[in-house]
Amino acid sequence: MNWQDLLNTLISSLFLFYSIFLLSGYIFIGLYSIGELKKYLRKNSFTNYRILANASEAPRISIIAPAYNEGANIIENVRSLLSIYYSNLEVIIVNDGSKDDSLEKLIQAYELYKAEYFVNQKIPAKTVRGVYKSRNSIYSKLIVVDKENGGKADALNVGINISGHDYIVCIDVDCILEQDAILKLIKPFLEDSKHRVIAAGGVVRIANGCEVEGGRLVKVHLPGQLLPRMQTLEYIRAFLLGRMAWSRMGGLMLISGAFGAFDKEIVIKCGGYNHKTVGEDMELVVRMRRYMEEMKIPYRVCFIPDPLCWTEAPATFKILGRQRNRWTRGTIETLRLHKIMFFNPKYGLMGMLSYPYWFFFEFLAPIVEFVGFIYFNLFVFFGQLNYSYFLSLLIMVYTFGVLYSVFGILMEVRTYNQYKEHKDISRLLLTAFIEPIILHPFGVWHAIKGNIDLMRKKTSWGEMTREGFSTAKKGK
Numbered sequence: 001m002n003w004q005d006l007l008n009t010l011i012s013s014l015f016l017f018y019s020i021f022l023l024s025g026y027i028f029i030g031l032y033s034i035g036e037l038k039k040y041l042r043k044n045s046f047t048n049y050r051i052l053a054n055a056s057e058a059p060r061i062s063i064i065a066p067a068y069n070e071g072a073n074i075i076e077n078v079r080s081l082l083s084i085y086y087s088n089l090e091v092i093i094v095n096d097g098s099k100d101d102s103l104e105k106l107i108q109a110y111e112l113y114k115a116e117y118f119v120n121q122k123i124p125a126k127t128v129r130g131v132y133k134s135r136n137s138i139y140s141k142l143i144v145v146d147k148e149n150g151g152k153a154d155a156l157n158v159g160i161n162i163s164g165h166d167y168i169v170c171i172d173v174d175c176i177l178e179q180d181a182i183l184k185l186i187k188p189f190l191e192d193s194k195h196r197v198i199a200a201g202g203v204v205r206i207a208n209g210c211e212v213e214g215g216r217l218v219k220v221h222l223p224g225q226l227l228p229r230m231q232t233l234e235y236i237r238a239f240l241l242g243r244m245a246w247s248r249m250g251g252l253m254l255i256s257g258a259f260g261a262f263d264k265e266i267v268i269k270c271g272g273y274n275h276k277t278v279g280e281d282m283e284l285v286v287r288m289r290r291y292m293e294e295m296k297i298p299y300r301v302c303f304i305p306d307p308l309c310w311t312e313a314p315a316t317f318k319i320l321g322r323q324r325n326r327w328t329r330g331t332i333e334t335l336r337l338h339k340i341m342f343f344n345p346k347y348g349l350m351g352m353l354s355y356p357y358w359f360f361f362e363f364l365a366p367i368v369e370f371v372g373f374i375y376f377n378l379f380v381f382f383g384q385l386n387y388s389y390f391l392s393l394l395i396m397v398y399t400f401g402v403l404y405s406v407f408g409i410l411m412e413v414r415t416y417n418q419y420k421e422h423k424d425i426s427r428l429l430l431t432a433f434i435e436p437i438i439l440h441p442f443g444v445w446h447a448i449k450g451n452i453d454l455m456r457k458k459t460s461w462g463e464m465t466r467e468g469f470s471t472a473k474k475g476k
Contacts, residue, residue: 015393025357026404033241041415061090061167063084064169065093065094065173067102068097070173078106078109078142083214084182090143092143093106093145096151097149107132110134110144112142115131117131123273125150125158130146143162152273153275172311176207176310178310185261185308195298197302198263198289200255200260201252201260202305203240203305206232206310208232210310220420227314227316227439228315236408236412240415243303244305246303253354262284262288270288271287272284279326279327279333282334283337285301286338288301289301290338317442328450329450366448367451370448409425
């Protein structure tokens with residue numbers, strides 16, 4: 001055996017070992033999520049949320065929604081938040097220095113006036129230009145904050161400083177919440193007497209193609225466009241399988257920035273959102289967990305499998321690429337900031353399992369795949385490729401990807417079954433065969449670009465243009 005054959009065998013073996021290790025992790029996560037889903041559904045069937053919604057002693061919650069140039073939809077979005085089914089609630093809209101007419105529209109629609117309001121700046125943030133309240137008692141829950149532009153993390157920190165309640169719910173202003181979303185999200189904070197619940201997140205679903213009326217989701221449809229439909233399948237896998245399993249293990253490191261609830265006291269002690277990273281949602285959760293581990297306080301980070309929040313997914317490859325690029329940079333920044341936890345037993349499960357998993361399988365996986373693609377082309381060029389071995393590995397990985405997606409669809413049907421028409425399930429199953437060929441390679445490429453952009457010290461979010469939700473047809 002010459003050196004070329006030896007190198008070929010060594011590299012092929014390394015890729016095979018990594019693939020088997022990665023796929024084994026996914027199998028474990030998928031199977032492990034089943035028990036947590038069953039447990040949640042059983043417990044939830046006995047809960048009367050009406051009692052919690054109307055109880056005067058229910059936890060006091062502040063919803064914080066940053067808004068930047070949202071003038072086209074801001075009125076409907078705020079109306080949706082104000083209609084949430086919960087009593088002890090305040091809704092804080094933070095206008096992050098918008099250059100459009102967002103603030104003017106809010107002032108006119110909700111009869112706002114500039115109020116005298118003391119801002120206790122517990123977390124450093126940009127200057128607040130004004131705090132507005134409504135003259136109309138119907139909108140007594142609403143607070144609108146106008147501030148200098150500082151980005152999403154800075155806007156959330158201002159909202160935390162303004163908030164007057166013990167728990168905060170951070171949400172993207174253009175998301176649509178289910179009417180009982182807050183009730184279900186706050187429940188874990190009340191029912192665990194042995195641990196302090198510091199954060200809770202819920203399932204985020206794709207709203208493209210769904211019908212929306214008055215800021216409320218009235219009918220669920222599977223997206224008609226292929227790209228949002230592939231993301232729908234991706235979200236089902238990530239939320240219903242991945243995050244359920246990590247929640248059960250006690251190793252959840254990420255709560256979606258689109259919708260999450262937090263213990264405000266712990267958030268403030270940890271310094272709020274980090275405006276120097278584009279992955280501020282993940283970084284805050286990791287920093288809170290690190291703080292609790294260092295203080296040796298028993299705690300939990302929970303996940304709710306109910307479809308609580310609906311958001312618009314990118315409908316073009318250009319916008320999706322920016323999103324995946326930003327996700328990659330945010331992940332790497334978080335791992336760098338908290339590298340002290342890597343295989344550090346001081347941080348328990350998070351240091352010994354969660355952090356290493358994110359490092360090897362979320363950060364390194366796209367790099368390994370990209371390097372594998374380069375080696376494949378080199379082997380072909382030099383005539384060193386073992387085609388039977390390569391095809392066997394490719395078929396194994398592709399088949400596993402399809403079966404894992406089918407398993408995710410099965411779990412969706414057996415639990416919440418949002419897509420009730422048989423043709424929608426058939427289209428989802430067909431998408432399971434297409435997604436590994438289109439969306440996965442696209443995600444790998446933009447993860448590589450994210451690594452490059454981070455080395456070039458690129459810090460921008462990138463413009464995330466949205467097309468808007470479908471309007472419900474009248475007379476239905």
